[in-house]
Amino acid sequence: MPTQTEWEAKAANLLKAELKRKGVTYAQLAEAIGDKEVNIRNKLSRGKFSAAFLLHSLSVVGVVDLRI
Numbered sequence: 431m432p433t434q435t436e437w438e439a440k441a442a443n444l445l446k447a448e449l450k451r452k453g454v455t456y457a458q459l460a461e462a463i464g465d466k467e468v469n470i471r472n473k474l475s476r477g478k479f480s481a482a483f484l485l486h487s488l489s490v491v492g493v494v495d496l497r498i
Contacts, residue, residue: 438477444498445487446474452491462490 432440449459456474460467463486473479488496 435477441479441484442474442477444496445484448488448493448496449491452493454491459487459491463487 449456454462456470457467459465460470473483
C-alpha cells in the first residue's frame with residue numbers, strides 16, 4: 431500500500447497532468463479559483479492540498495471524468 435507521501439505525489443501528478451492536457455497554466459488556474467500563482471505552484475510541488483482544492487481545480491479546468 432502506498433504511503434501518505436506517495437498518495438500526495440500521485441494527487442499532485444494527476445492534477446499537473448490534467449492541467450497540461452487542458453493547456454491550463456498555474457497562473458490561469460490561480461485566477462480561476464481566486465488564488466495566487468505562487469500558492470498553486472507551492473501546493474503542487476509539495477503535494478500538500480485538500481481534496482476540496484483538487485476537486486475545485488479539476489472542475490474549473492473542465493475535467494468531468496477522471497481515471498486514477
